[in-house]
Amino acid sequence: MTDTLSDKWLSYLQCPLCSQSLEQAGGEKDTGLYCSTCVQTYPVVSDIPCLIDPKTVDVQAIFCKQYDALRKKEGWVSDQPGYYEALPYQDLTGHHTQEWTVRLRSLEWLLKWLTDTFGENRLSILDAGAGVGWLSQILANSYDVIAMDVNIGSHGLNAFQPLQRPYLAIQGLMDRIPLANDALDVVVANASLQYTAAHHHVLQEAHRILRPHGCFVVMDSPVYPNKHSVDQAHQRTRAYYDKMGWPDLAARYFGIMSDLFSHDEQFTFHYYRRDLSTRDHLVKKVRSWLGKSTGARFPIIVGRVVK
Ligand SMILES: [Zn+2]
Secondary structure (H helix, E strand, O other), X not given: XXXXXXXXXXXXXXXXXXXXXXXXXXXXXXXXXXXXXXXXXXXXXXXXXXXXXXXXXXXXXXXXXXXXXXXXXXXXXXXXXXXXXXXXXXXXXXXXXXXXXXXXXXXXXXXXXXXXXXXXXXXXXXXEOOOOOHHHHHHOOOOEEEEEEOOOOOOOHHHOOHHHOOOEEEEOEOOEOOEOOOOEEEEEEEOOHHHOOOHXXXXXXXXXXXXXXXXXXXXXXXXXXXXXXXXXXXXXXXXXXXXXXXXXXXXXXXXXXXXXXXXXXXXXXXXXXXXXXXXXXXXXXXXXXXOOOOOOEOOEEEEEEOO
């Protein structure tokens, strides 16, 4: 990235409030992006345009701080040098080696699927709910990538310093994506869709920003077969966050029900993989035999745009 946003990246962005295009705010470096309709300047912090409703900035910052603290306690974030660079191939902390192996398997599936579906074309891809941006790092070897997340801290999008990022990082929300219509070929929600309240709005937004041949890929999120199992998941999540010391975080978890995909008319969805791994599949079967099944599945789901 450079001191100012290149025209190429700027053309993707739009105001999260009114959907108008943005321009560089005049003056010194990092003064922000300006919407002339709203008379609003959005800051750019560490080369990350902050494209959320300015009135919600403080609330989102509190959420990110609590979420970082929880993830640190769980062993998902680390200050160890090289930790983020090694993901998902290696978990240098050793805390979640098995989970990162699963993420790696999903990544390998995604890379193959992208080539099989789109050939060698240099696609424009949104990594929606990118976290630290490890997936964007890898996708950016072959594609133009935008990593979007609400967390712009050192365990969010700024885990990789500006000069380490071969992609554009932006602060944004999945149900109000600050990107232009028909701008992208692929949107990937990698283990992120369950953290957004209005799943239907996310689908609408993904459909709006995708080109007519575009695809929406949902990976590594739990998908439940019915409302009962979603409610059970909420209860477990609430109890877990209480126990860990951040009960407020439960308000940001939203179980995904499979009919979200089967009833949608903006995409034709196809399930590519039903479970995490053979081992997890067996565990689920045993739990089912014992009457303990929670019904959650971790499929890879691809929606092709209907326009
Ligand atoms: Zn505006």
